[in-house]
Amino acid sequence: MKNEKWVLKQRPMGKPNIESDFEKISEEVRKIEYGEILVETQYLSLDPYMRGRMNAGPSYASPVEIGGVMEGEVIAKVIESKSRLYQKGDMVNAKIGWQKYEVLYENEPSISKINTPKDLPITYSLGILGMPGRTAHLGYFEILKPKPGETIVVSAASGAVGSIVGQLAKLMGCRVIGIVGSDKKVNYCKNELNFDYCFNYNTQDIDSELGKLGENFINMYFDNVGGEISDAVLNHIALFSRTAVCGQIAIYNSPTPPMGPRVARTLLTKQSTMQGFIVFNFAHKYEEAISDLSNWIKEGKIVYKEDINEGFNNIPLNFMKLFESENFGKLVVDVRS
Amino acid sequence: MKNEKWVLKQRPMGKPNIESDFEKISEEVRKIEYGEILVETQYLSLDPYMRGRMNAGPSYASPVEIGGVMEGEVIAKVIESKSRLYQKGDMVNAKIGWQKYEVLYENEPSISKINTPKDLPITYSLGILGMPGRTAHLGYFEILKPKPGETIVVSAASGAVGSIVGQLAKLMGCRVIGIVGSDKKVNYCKNELNFDYCFNYNTQDIDSELGKLGENFINMYFDNVGGEISDAVLNHIALFSRTAVCGQIAIYNSPTPPMGPRVARTLLTKQSTMQGFIVFNFAHKYEEAISDLSNWIKEGKIVYKEDINEGFNNIPLNFMKLFESENFGKLVVDVRS
Known part of the structure; x- marks a missing residue:
């Protein structure tokens, strides 16, 4: 054969x-x-x-x-x-x-x-019931440690991981801002996933769009992308914010880490945390994540x-x-x- | 008057x-x-x-x-x-x-x-019994969450905060690498504070000096300085490392955040955390920190x-x-x- x-x-x-x-x-x-x-x-x-x-x-x-x-x-x-x-x-x-x-x-x-x-x-x-779903569930609950009423920004928000993260946040009463790369995705995030806001980084200035929504108001950032989108988001983080670094698609194609604004001072003045995580180190939580997600899909609370x-x-x-x-x-x- | x-x-x-x-x-x-x-x-x-x-x-x-x-x-x-x-x-x-x-x-x-x-x-x-001592104690124990045998890098290692952090790490059986700005300070850190290694960033290439000590071996980084010293340290962090961002003296004089290599991918691939902190949010721990430090000074375990x-x-x-x-x-x- x-x-x-x-x-x-x-x-x-x-x-x-x-x-x-x-x-x-x-x-x-x-x-x-x-x-x-x-x-x-x-x-x-x-x-x-x-x-x-x-x-x-x-x-x-x-x-x-x-x-x-x-x-x-x-x-x-x-x-x-x-x-x-x-x-x-x-x-x-x-x-x-x-x-x-x-x-x-x-x-x-x-x-x-x-x-x-x-x-x-x-x-x-x-x-949703495999690696991306577990990544979303565990990154959101274990790394970001969300509280109801907080504001979260999700990049690659219509993607396999991002679309789940945003919906989990909506489920528990957070305000969700998505960032995506096309107007079709913007519409999907707003109309089908019920995100509060969604911006298209190919046609909108993310930094200024976020600036219109408030000052130092982003409590959580689920980062699937990195690069200039992260720069824009970090300009608006709140005190004690948490960033979960899940993917860096914007710079995977770069052989060495590209240059960008240094983040350490921002993390210091905002007393904030940036944490990279890999889902494989949460194996003890997989069953819980899959059980939650299966139930929420069947109840119509999450679309996929x-x-x-x-x-x-x-x-x-x-x-x-x-x-x-x-x-x-x-x-x-x-x-x- | x-x-x-x-x-x-x-x-x-x-x-x-x-x-x-x-x-x-x-x-x-x-x-x-x-x-x-x-x-x-x-x-x-x-x-x-x-x-x-x-x-x-x-x-x-x-x-x-x-x-x-x-x-x-x-x-x-x-x-x-x-x-x-x-x-x-x-x-x-x-x-x-x-x-x-x-x-x-x-x-x-x-x-x-x-x-x-x-x-x-x-x-x-x-x-040592005021703000810098509390910053060292709480940043080290609460943010870095050290374990015996781990390796820590401390920048501004002979300074008010760094000299205490390094000594606390020695006290609990960690390997301590200091980074300072003069040979006089190198000698002080090695001979009086008993750090395992100490490098002078004005005369030595920190990246290559750290590279001689191992690969991906730095479990904790207490960052008082930022800038290029941090770039060098982050090149050598271990899986699950923790960076406490305490000060950024290298860039306080800069009106906007200067550019540097992006750290998000490093944090992701090393599943590592970078956290900015301010001692004033640990007021409930002040008394404990001061009591520890007073005792260790009197017992001759910490020099100041x-x-x-x-x-x-x-x-x-x-x-x-x-x-x-x-x-x-x-x-x-x-x-x-």
Whole structure:
């Protein structure tokens, strides 16, 4: 049986290039041994963090090697099993990356059986009931430590993580200001997610828009983006504010940290905290997060949008959407075709 | 009776200028009313934060007005009292600034009777047993949340706050790296304070010196300085590191935040926290901090150095020492002469 996989051909300088940075290769799938399973990818999640893994520099995880398969979480079906833990036909989440088949040892920590409630789509396990949902829930409750009535700014507010953070904040009586990259997203955040305000950084001056809403009034900032958007937000933070640094998509493409206004004095005068966090260190809270989110979806308190695309061959093309303000909803590729 | 006071003549651009930015003026002291006391300044504390108050921009406290007396904490003697709370001859700490006399209402929150143990100098109430000591103790224990065996970097390590932070860290079994501005201070930190390492930022490349000690090894950073020293330190922080932003003397003279490498990505990949803090929000812990510090001084576990200067007329001249790597030990002016 032939596997197909997308590998990293060379490390991108700046924005990835579909032609030169990725390569699709084919290889024989090996036979499974006792204790192993063979899985077939059904859906692949595409996420901003993948750009970071393409760099050689230090990150919170090892980079993808040149020639190595691009990293990513998938929904896969067990098509052969010599494990007592999994049966043929089981659906699992696993981190096998941009490829069609993989042999996995049964105790590989990244595999887990999918326990998405039956009345919700299985693809939710890659989004609101998976890593992005847990990131939103735990970043919001554990890092930002919100109080009702506080004001939160969320960047990439219509995205997989941001859209959930903003809705959690609305649920508990906070004022939510979204920042997005298109008017379509602005409308979505205001009309469907019920955010109080939403600004388009491509057409509006975020600093001055925030300035119109008050002075030193932002209690929490959930930062998915970084760069100049963060500069604008930090100009308006309140005393004792908290910033959760969740993603830095604005600067993932930069080989060294770009320059920006120094934040230490702002943090000092505002007695404020900026904290980077990775959801994997909150594993003890995953079950709680997923349970909360499932209930809130079913009760209609949280809405969730997916952007499901077709075709294994189109993975790199779809990945590029993350860098072009075109992505709208959790980006997933159905790779069965 | 004539009061003399140093007032802010104009807001400095960059480093203050003794001639153009300060002015000494004289005025009549008014008679005290019932419930008031008249105090005579004995010692004035000079501290880096005062530079921040000379700017018009936002800080954690209101700026000094043009024509207003320069802010500062003093040791003063009550020389006349119509209050039941204070008697003639009482020694108090008060925030009356750079002046010789002041009439104070008895319930003014900034006054407190000095309770420095009798076997320690009264001037310690302006330093290790006052604001700088509390800042060191509370910033270290409450913000950095240290564990034995961790590595801490302290900037301005021979200063009023830094020298205490480093010694507290040594006391609990941490590895201490100081950063200072002269070889004399390096020797002091290594030989008298027993820091493990100390570097001179005027003659050594801090980034490369830290790089020789390990990779991603700094668990805590007590930042009194900011600017390029912080850039160097943040290049070497460990996973889950904590930075306490206590002072930013390197950039107090800058009217707008200067540019520097963006820190958000570093905080994200290292899952680290940067927190600005002001000691005044830990008032409920003051007594504990002072009690700890008094005991450790008497037991010889902490050494404390003062730089006591003479003369009310020399206050601005002495203040400038804070910006010139000349200051060594807690800067105090005996203003009785």
